Amino acid sequence: MGRTVRRTRARPGDPAVKLIPTAVSGAMGVEVDAHADERGLFARTFCAEAFGAHGLATQFVQCNTSHNRLRGTLRGMHYQAAPKEEAKLVRATRGRAFDVAIDLRPASISYLQWAAVELDSERRNAFYIPPGCAHGFLTLTDECELFYMMSESHAPDLARGVRWDDPAFAIDWPFPPLVMSERDAMYEDYKGASS
Numbered sequence: 001m002g003r004t005v006r007r008t009r010a011r012p013g014d015p016a017v018k019l020i021p022t023a024v025s026g027a028m029g030v031e032v033d034a035h036a037d038e039r040g041l042f043a044r045t046f047c048a049e050a051f052g053a054h055g056l057a058t059q060f061v062q063c064n065t066s067h068n069r070l071r072g073t074l075r076g077m078h079y080q081a082a083p084k085e086e087a088k089l090v091r092a093t094r095g096r097a098f099d100v101a102i103d104l105r106p107a108s109i110s111y112l113q114w115a116a117v118e119l120d121s122e123r124r125n126a127f128y129i130p131p132g133c134a135h136g137f138l139t140l141t142d143e144c145e146l147f148y149m150m151s152e153s154h155a156p157d158l159a160r161g162v163r164w165d166d167p168a169f170a171i172d173w174p175f176p177p178l179v180m181s182e183r184d185a186m187y188e189d190y191k192g193a194s195s
Ligand SMILES: Cc1cn([C@H]2C[C@H](O)[C@@H](COP(=O)(O)OP(=O)(O)O[C@H]3O[C@H](C)C(=O)[C@H](O)[C@H]3O)O2)c(=O)[nH]c1=O
Pocket: 064, 066, 075, 076, 078, 079, 135, 136, 137, 148, 154, 181
């Protein structure tokens, strides 16, 4: 018989996910409710029932991982055009990243606003980004890895982007990026939803 494990915290009911609104309508921070004991911890990271109750996507069809060797790596700001706009659920599985969503939905109350969540692999938190928003991140540590769940399949012909330092959004990054692709550096200024 193995060692009997005592729960350090008596917790009734299921481990819940906690959804936290941001400045972008429908974009949510996702905090976990960790059940810790002497072995370590257990936490639920996604719940279709909780997401559905808040009008978030509940079906994810592809998952991606993004490994970034250096602190200060910026990827983004990317999105897919209609009809394959995608929701993303993004979490850090190693290190920390400043994760950003930009609202590109003209009918949205938060059109052109941005919101950021610091993703931390130790906190096991996540950022839910709704369809119609651009997404990107700046790594805050070396060897930073992000795991994405996507509500739509990859459609290269519908891939679009806006620039990380576009004055239309004025994102307040924690520090200037040190590494980024040429494509990400060269997006033209945003000219509105038709662009
Ligand atoms: C996005 C994607 C890419 N790819 C292929 C295409 C390229 O051959 C290679 C790298 O793609 P890319 O340079 O577009 O990767 P990132 O610059 O990290 O883009 C991603 O970073 C930002 C922050 C995002 O939110 C998106 O998830 C995604 O656009 O993976 C795929 O095969 N499937 C995919 O879903």
